[in-house]
Amino acid sequence: MEFEHIEQTGKPDKKIYSLTEKGRETLEKWVTESPSDPIIRDEFLIKMYSIWLSNEENAKKLIQDRIAKLEQTVALRDENIARIEQTHGKNGLxxxxxxxxxxxxFNRRSMLDEEEISWCKWVLNLIEKARLNNLLLGIIVGKLNIIIQDKILI
Structure with missing residues (x-):
């Protein structure tokens, strides 16, 4: 790797890297090797695993915040994808x-993020269904208590 040092005013200097011939040869060999297993470290997923320790309001907020962040990220990435397609042609790349x-x-990451948004909405739906089931169960138990009390009083 080689780099060119670029001085800038009002912001940090930058380095523009370029691939040397030896680096290109090494990269060509490396790119054909099987990759290592990926390492995924995502604090959100640990929180999702432990969601049972949270209350419904906090759980929903955590998931809604994740959805909002993912949607923002996807929108920015889609702008980059559109720029690449405009410059190089969608089919001409x-x-x-x-x-x-x-x-x-860029496309892979957007697809993964869209899938995670879908998954988050599915989880929110599960939480809502559980809340409605608990509410319905509470109503049924309350009515049963009234019926039992009426029978005891008769």
Whole structure:
């Protein structure tokens, strides 16, 4: 890897990296090897696993906040995808283009985030159903108590 140091005014200097020939050869070998298993560390998922320790209001807020953040992220990423498609053409982006990898990874991440939004909405639906079931159960128990008390008084 080589880099060019760029001085900037009013913000930190930056480095623009470029691939050397030796780096390209190493990368070409490495890219064909099987990857390691991914490591996923997501605090939200740990909180979801432990959601039973929370109350309904806090649980719903946690999930709604996640949905809002994901929707914002997807919208920004979709803008990047649209820019790539405008510049290189949606169907004209060839695998050999240096932008192809970024394009497919932006799309992958958006698809995963959209799926997580769907999952979060499913969880919210489960919480709501449980609340309604508990409410209905409370009404039924209350009515049964009234019927039992009426029978005892007769």
């Amino acid at each position: 060839e695998m050999t283009s240096k932008h192809f990898g970024g394009y497919i990874l």
